[in-house]
Amino acid sequence: MKYLAPLTIGVLALATLLLPSAEPPEPGDELGIERPPISICPLVQVGELDTDIAVLSNVEGDGRVTAFSSGSAAGVTDFSIGSTGSVVISASEASAIGVGGGLIELPSDTTAAGVTVASPIVRSAEACSGEPAPQVYLMGGSTAGDSIFEIVLMNPYAGDAVASLLVTTEGGIESDTRFDSVLVPALSTVVLDLEEIIPGREVIAATIDTDRGSLLAFAQQRQGGDRALWRAVVPEQDWWIVVPGGGARSLRIGNPVNSEVEYQIDLYGPDGLIERYDTGTIPARAQLRIPVDEISDQALGFRVITTAPVVAGLDLAGGGSLGRTTGSPTVASSWLLPGASNPPGGRSSVMVLNSGIEPVTLVFRSLREASHTQTVELAAEDLVEITLVEADGYRVDASGPVVALWRSTLGDAVAVAVGVPVEDG
Numbered sequence: 001m002k003y004l005a006p007l008t009i010g011v012l013a014l015a016t017l018l019l020p021s022a023e024p025p026e027p028g029d030e031l032g033i034e035r036p037p038i039s040i041c042p043l044v045q046v047g048e049l050d051t052d053i054a055v056l057s058n059v060e061g062d063g064r065v066t067a068f069s070s071g072s073a074a075g076v077t078d079f080s081i082g083s084t085g086s087v088v089i090s091a092s093e094a095s096a097i098g099v100g101g102g103l104i105e106l107p108s109d110t111t112a113a114g115v116t117v118a119s120p121i122v123r124s125a126e127a128c129s130g131e132p133a134p135q136v137y138l139m140g141g142s143t144a145g146d147s148i149f150e151i152v153l154m155n156p157y158a159g160d161a162v163a164s165l166l167v168t169t170e171g172g173i174e175s176d177t178r179f180d181s182v183l184v185p186a187l188s189t190v191v192l193d194l195e196e197i198i199p200g201r202e203v204i205a206a207t208i209d210t211d212r213g214s215l216l217a218f219a220q221q222r223q224g225g226d227r228a229l230w231r232a233v234v235p236e237q238d239w240w241i242v243v244p245g246g247g248a249r250s251l252r253i254g255n256p257v258n259s260e261v262e263y264q265i266d267l268y269g270p271d272g273l274i275e276r277y278d279t280g281t282i283p284a285r286a287q288l289r290i291p292v293d294e295i296s297d298q299a300l301g302f303r304v305i306t307t308a309p310v311v312a313g314l315d316l317a318g319g320g321s322l323g324r325t326t327g328s329p330t331v332a333s334s335w336l337l338p339g340a341s342n343p344p345g346g347r348s349s350v351m352v353l354n355s356g357i358e359p360v361t362l363v364f365r366s367l368r369e370a371s372h373t374q375t376v377e378l379a380a381e382d383l384v385e386i387t388l389v390e391a392d393g394y395r396v397d398a399s400g401p402v403v404a405l406w407r408s409t410l411g412d413a414v415a416v417a418v419g420v421p422v423e424d425g
Contacts (some may be wrong), residue, residue: 042154043099044117045100055111055338056395063078064104067100068102070188081107088392099189101216109423117227123343126230136234137207137235138206138217140230142202142221143199149220150191151165151232152191152217154184155215157187163181165182165206166207168286205254225412230325240301240331240353243301249314250289251313253288253290253306253311255284255288257285263304265278265279267301269298299383299385312327323416327418328419332423333401335403350396351383352385354400355402355403356381356400361399368390
């Protein structure tokens, strides 16, 4: 019997060598539900301020808005987009309070969302952000005089996030521990009041690195009676900016890297395209501001090309008004402009730049029950500005590559926002 166990083991080992090996298991279908496309928006419900969320889509479908601020969902609102291609939801419908965030589940990838924050004397607007990026940059802030500048960090996800901010001003890098390892709990927003942390700074920019989790960031500037709202974005080497006519306007370029960056600006204006209209160098971690009024009081277009990634945007200011938006790093043949509308008693318009070398046909369509359509022929390397009607937003289709931006004024208040390109044409 003492030899039986070794003998059995030997037989089994021989059988293992002689028998064919079993086929590996085939993987089955992946379980789970595909996550819908999303946008994340800031929601401001303070005093008389109310936020309207405009959602525009090329297809009919359903979506959902979830407001969040302090670790939980404040409210959920379902919506449907029908044949009009648009819907507007008030943040108050989702029970948003204070400065929070909204997670918008969209019916398709060819959908865009944007917000308009307004009161009887205030207007600001901006397109919402899509998927988070590990590093983003924003510029154009100030805490000098009566200016209040806030950075809003939004975490719409189930896990906590941690961010580190490199804040620069005209004095260099700001060293304050409140910019290090900022915890943004799940389903929460954190508002950094830079007027409290670094008062009296003329020019502020911030690089925001997400060290753990995922988050998105917006900037909010309050000055006088108005406020501006704009996104933190990923720096790029190529930017397109359309500038409306009239008012105090500035082109701003921010350099987030710790080295000089060379730039070239091409100008589209009344005299056509002027390549290399301006060239130069932006110092390390500095901002370049170019007063557009000194060039022309008419609508203009700019292309900014640089040797390293930067961010370029537009400032509107003066007479109590304040508006800011980033440019677009791309041109496209179709654009959605959520929130683009002419408020009662105000004036609003869409500016479009034809960046191509061929004329294009533009079709402007307001999105609402009573849709208004306008067709315009636009020459090569030229701009056009059309007046808006009341709507939930606009769609602009072109036969060639263009860039679109909209502006709205009501009294002394002004809002400006770049459009969202869509891929389906």
